[in-house]
Amino acid sequence: MTKGGAKKIIVETLAIVMVVAMSFSFSYADTLSDLQKQRDQKLRDLQNAQAAAANKAQQAKALSVQINNLDSDIKNTESKIASTSQQIDEISKQIDQTTQNINQKNDELAKLKKKLNNSLLEIYRFSARSDWELLFGGSTLGSSSNQQKYIEAIEIQVKSLYSQVRLVKENLEKDKADQESKKAKLDSLKAQQEAYKKGMEYQKVQKNQLLNMTVQQQKSYEEQVAKISQEVAQLSNEIYRKRQEALGRGENLGGGSGYSYSCGNVDPWGFYTCQCTSYAAWYWNVILGRKWERGDGPTGTGDAKNWPNLAARNGVGVHSSPQVGAIISWSGDNVYIPTTYGHVAIVEGINSDGTITISEYNWIPLSFSRRKIDPAKYGSYSYIY
Numbered sequence: 326m327t328k329g330g331a332k333k334i335i336v337e338t339l340a341i342v343m344v345v346a347m348s349f350s351f352s353y354a355d356t357l358s359d360l361q362k363q364r365d366q367k368l369r370d371l372q373n374a375q376a377a378a379a380n381k382a383q384q385a386k387a388l389s390v391q392i393n394n395l396d397s398d399i400k401n402t403e404s405k406i407a408s409t410s411q412q413i414d415e416i417s418k419q420i421d422q423t424t425q426n427i428n429q430k431n432d433e434l435a436k437l438k439k440k441l442n443n444s445l446l447e448i449y450r451f452s453a454r455s456d457w458e459l460l461f462g463g464s465t466l467g468s469s470s471n472q473q474k475y476i477e478a479i480e481i482q483v484k485s486l487y488s489q490v491r492l493v494k495e496n497l498e499k500d501k502a503d504q505e506s507k508k509a510k511l512d513s514l515k516a517q518q519e520a521y522k523k524g525m526e527y528q529k530v531q532k533n534q535l536l537n538m539t540v541q542q543q544k545s546y547e548e549q550v551a552k553i554s555q556e557v558a559q560l561s562n563e564i565y566r567k568r569q570e571a572l573g574r575g576e577n578l579g580g581g582s583g584y585s586y587s588c589g590n591v592d593p594w595g596f597y598t599c600q601c602t603s604y605a606a607w608y609w610n611v612i613l614g615r616k617w618e619r620g621d622g623p624t625g626t627g628d629a630k631n632w633p634n635l636a637a638r639n640g641v642g643v644h645s646s647p648q649v650g651a652i653i654s655w656s657g658d659n660v661y662i663p664t665t666y667g668h669v670a671i672v673e674g675i676n677s678d679g680t681i682t683i684s685e686y687n688w689i690p691l692s693f694s695r696r697k698i699d700p701a702k703y704g705s706y707s708y709i710y
Contacts, residue, residue, distance in 0.1 A: 357564060357567045360560055360563055360564050360567065361564060363560055364557060364560040364561060364564065365665055367553055367556050367557045367560060368557060370553050371550060371553045371554060371557060374546050374549040374550045374553060375546075375550050377546045378543055378546035378547050378549075378550060381542050381543035381546060382543055385540060385543060388535050391535060392532055392535055395528050395531055395532045395535070396532070398528050399525055399528045399529060399532070402521050402524055402525040402528065403525065405521050406518060406521045406522060406525070409514055409517055409518045409521065410518065412514055413511060413514050413515065413518065416507050416510055416511045416514065417511065419507055420504060420507050420508060420511065423500055423503055423504045423507065424504065426500050427497060427500050427501060427504065430493055430496060430497045430500065431497065433493055434490060434493045434494065434497065437486055437489050437490045437493060438490060440482075440486050441483060441486040441487060441490060444479050444482050444483045444486060445483060447479050448476060448479050448480060448483065558690065561690040562690060578682070578694075578695040578696060578697060579695065580684075580695050581693070582604070582684060582686075582693045582695075583611075583612070584604055584607055584608075584686065584693060586598040586599070586603065586607070587599075588691055592606065592607065593610075594606040594607075594610060594617065594618040594619060595618055595619030595620065595627060596619055596627060599686060599687060599691045599692075600686060600687050601629055601668055601669050601670065601685055601686050601687045601688070602619075602627060602628070602629055602632075602669055603686065604671075604684075604685060604686035604687075604693070605617070605652050605669045605670065605671055605685075606618065606619075608671045608684075609652065613650055616639065617639060617641075617652075618639070619635070620635075620638060620639075622635075622638070628665075628666045628667055629654055629655070629657075629666055629667035629668050629669040630654070630655070630656045630657045630666060630667025630668075631667070632652065632654040632667075632669055632709060633654055633707050633709065636709045641709055641710065642709070642710065643707050643708070643709055644707065644708045644709075644710065645707060645708065646708065647672050647675050647681050647700075647708050648672065648675075648708060648710045649672055649673065649674065649675060650671070650672065650710065651671075651672045651708040651709060651710035652669055652670070652671060652672075652708070652709040652710070653669065653670050653671075653672055653681070653683065653700060653706055653707075653708055653709075654667060654668075654669045654706060654707055654708075654709060655667050655668045655669070655700075655703050655704050655705065655706045656704060656705045656706070657704065658704045658705050662703055662704055668685075668688070668703070669685070670683035670684065670685035670688075671683060671684050671685065672708070673695070674697075676697065679699065680697050680698060680699050681697075681698065681700060682695065682696070682697050682698075683695070683696055683698060
């Protein structure tokens with residue numbers, strides 16, 4: 326049946342789904358009225374689920390800005406981690422080099438100390454001898470003088486060695502202080518590195534939470550939409566079957582319509598395609614060349630049951646007798662037509678037995694049909710022409 330004022334999102338889903346195997350089931354003992362109530366409720370559920378899915382899609386789009394910012398933060402943190410790693414490697418190399426320098430200076434210092442000790446021992450050995458021993462210990466006065474010069478040379482060497490030892494010690498202390506400073510800096514960089522890594526983990530958790538917050542929920546709603554759509558399609562086909570069974574007539578006479586719009590869109594006259602309202606509007610505007618459009622009225626004013634009122638807005642008369650090319654509008658006060666929307670069709674023939682031949686869309690869900698019917702069996706109606 327028509328859904329002139331219903332939202333496009335519902336029609337698009339109905340256009341996709343046909344009769345398929347599904348878990349939803351109903352009793353064939355259900356009355357037509359019960360089935361229509363079930364379908365109306367399912368359509369409301371469908372609308373809510375689609376609205377929720379659309380809302381989650383909008384949220385995901387809005388959150389994409391935050392996600393991009395988090396991606397940028399993560400890349401920045403990764404860059405800092407890489408830079409810190411380079412600094413850690415460089416300082417580690419410097420510490421290793423300083424350690425080698427310290428070891429070399431310790432070796433050098435040990436050698437200098439040994440030389441210094443030997444020189445001091447030599448001075449002590451000579452200084453412990455008396456002047457007479459120094460004087461007469463040598464074979465000549467010259468040799469004694471040479472020994473004195475030797476002692477003086479050793480003293481000069483001691484002073485030089487002492488200066489070298491002191492300088493090496495100073496440099497060694499500097500290296501040790503530099504070593505401690507570098508180790509402290511290294512520890513600080515490692516702590517900073519660990520903080521960066523923890524920060525990046527948190528950023529990634531945030532990103533995944535934002536994604537899952539909307540994507541998973543949207544997927545859940547979309548699954549609901551698909552399931553409910555299948556149920557709506559099955560209900561629609563069972564409603565049609567029960568209509569035909571109850572009326573015992575109205576078989577499809579066949580033939581084409583020329584209506585070529587794909588389902589799930591809005592036609593040039595403001596109605597949703599593959600609905601009875603869209604077909605009737607197309608027939609009048611294209612086949613008959615007469616103006617008929619929904620206009621900018623409130624939601625629902627384009628529904629089939631409201632077309633007699635819509636006729637007044639379009640400057641068209643409403644009658645009780647048929648005419649070929651007229652629009653027939655049912656108010657929906659009969660069990661065979663949902664009261665929510667009503668139904669419209671085009672009168673293609675007036676028969677001698679009091680029946681009329683009509684063409685229509687969506688009596689068979691989302692399909693074209695041509696039938697010979699007694700209009701009174703479908704409830705209150707009127708003709709528009």
